[in-house]
Amino acid sequence: MLEIEYWWLIALPVFFALGWLAARVDIKHVLSETRSLPVAYFKGLNYLLNGETNQAVDVYVDIARHHAETIELQFTLGHLFRRRGELERAIRMHQKLLVRRELTITQKQTAQFELALDFMQAGLFDRAESLLTELADTDYARQARIELLGVYQQEKAWAKAIETAQQLRDERHTYQHEIAQFYCELASQGALRSEPAAARGYLQKAVAEHRKCARANMILADLEINAGNIDAAIEAWLKIESQEPLYIALAARGLLAAYDAQGRAEDGTKLLLGLLRQYPELDVLDLAYERLLTEQGLLATHEFVRERLKAHPTMPSLRKALEAHLLVAPDDQKVELEVIVKLLHDATREQTMYRCTHCGFKAKQYFWHCPACAEWETFPPVRGT
Known part of the structure; x- marks a missing residue:
């Protein structure tokens, strides 16, 4: 036991000396690296830190012109060109880097990825897609797919977008909302091409991917209306309540029109008011106001919006209450009320x-x-x- 303790007494100073020596070597290496950098490099860095991008770019362009070996600096410069919107210069910079023989595999992949970003920002999506597709089996695979997903959405290539999103999904991001929306986009395209069967198939896939996809039932309701199936359209719209109730606001006008077409206007109004009571945040107050004004008259509408304001005091409720009060107010009060209503609307x-x-x-x-x-x-x- 005592022998082990003596060994430690000898070893500790040795370890300390080795650490000191390693630190000295590292410091010398850093100093030599620093001395090899042009003074202008630090001048450009200072410009960047002060947010003076234009001056920094001018400095770095000059460095790159006289020091062709500064590969990382040229990557930085290409990035700065793209940020400034000088896409032609960014593209030329990254194209020149891409053909340099001394680049490592990682550097070539970086140059290819950066060039693809340049093309994307320039709207040259076909060139960007080609470069990004080539990165599928590299260290840039995930980043390339994320950018490809953006390209496919820009090009409205929804089938490719679905495939790419499925490749990207993981525990952090399932992409179920996006994939469901891509299927809805395909369904909308099918409806425009008068292909209702194909559209319905896409909508089924959308709901299978994301069961709370309210948009799928909204598109389905439109398909049913176009086919003359009013009952089926109403059923599709009403399913939205079990998905995301507040989305009924986007379908409410069509839903009421469907009830009207069946001669069931009163049932439609009852449904609308019932939903509004059940879901106070439902954004259908304007529609309810119009409906009551047409069906039940001014006094009933005035009473409704007053009760609504008491139960759910919000700015939209206050605006509607003042609008209704303006209609029933005595003539000598209307001028002041009109000013108040206008100011409230502006504010x-x-x-x-x-x-x-x-x-x-x-x-x-x-x-x-x-x-x-x-x-x-x-x-x-x-x-x-």
Whole structure:
């Protein structure tokens, strides 16, 4: 036991000396690397840190011109060109890198991937697709498939998008929402081509992929209406309640029109008001207001919106209550009420818009696919916040 302790007394200083020596070697290596870098490199880095991208690019272009061996710098430069929107320069930079013989396999793959991103941003999707497809069996396979998925969505190549999304799915992201939406897009294309049987098949696959895909039943209802099957259309619309109740707001007008076509307008109104009571957030107040005003008259509508405001005090409820009150108010009060209603509408204009929960993009029209961030199902079917 004592012998082991003596050995430790000898070993500890040896280990300390080896660590000190290794640190000295590393420091010398770092210093030699630093001295080999052009002074302008640090000048460009300083510009980047200060957000002065244009000046940084000018500096790095000059370095790359006089130091052809700076491969990583040229990658950085190509990336900066793409960020600035100078796509031709980015493409030329990455094409020159791609043909250099001294590049490692990893560097060639990086150059190919970066060039594909340049082509994508330039709208040259066929060239981007070709490059990304070649990366399928490399270290860039997953990144390439993610970018390919974007290409296929841009090109509306939904079958390829489905296949790629299925290859990408894992425990972190199942892609079930996206794949269901891709099937819905195929169904919409089938409907436009007057191929209802094909469209129905795609809708079945959409629901099988994601059982809460409300859009599938909305498209199915439209197919049934076009085929003259009003009962089947109503059934498809009503199924939305068991999927995502708030999406009924997007189908409510068509649903009421179907009841009207059957001579069951009163049943349609009862259904609408019942849904509104059951789901206070349901965005059908405007439609309910129009419906009651037509069927039951001004006084009944005024009473309805007043009760609605008490039960669910929101800005949309307040706007409708004031609009109805303006219609029944005495003439000497209408001028003031009109000013109040106008001011309220101006102050709450954003409450009449749909908002993407992913990027915040706002639109008067509802989108299943956000035009700004390209995410799917990020617009709640409720206007405002």
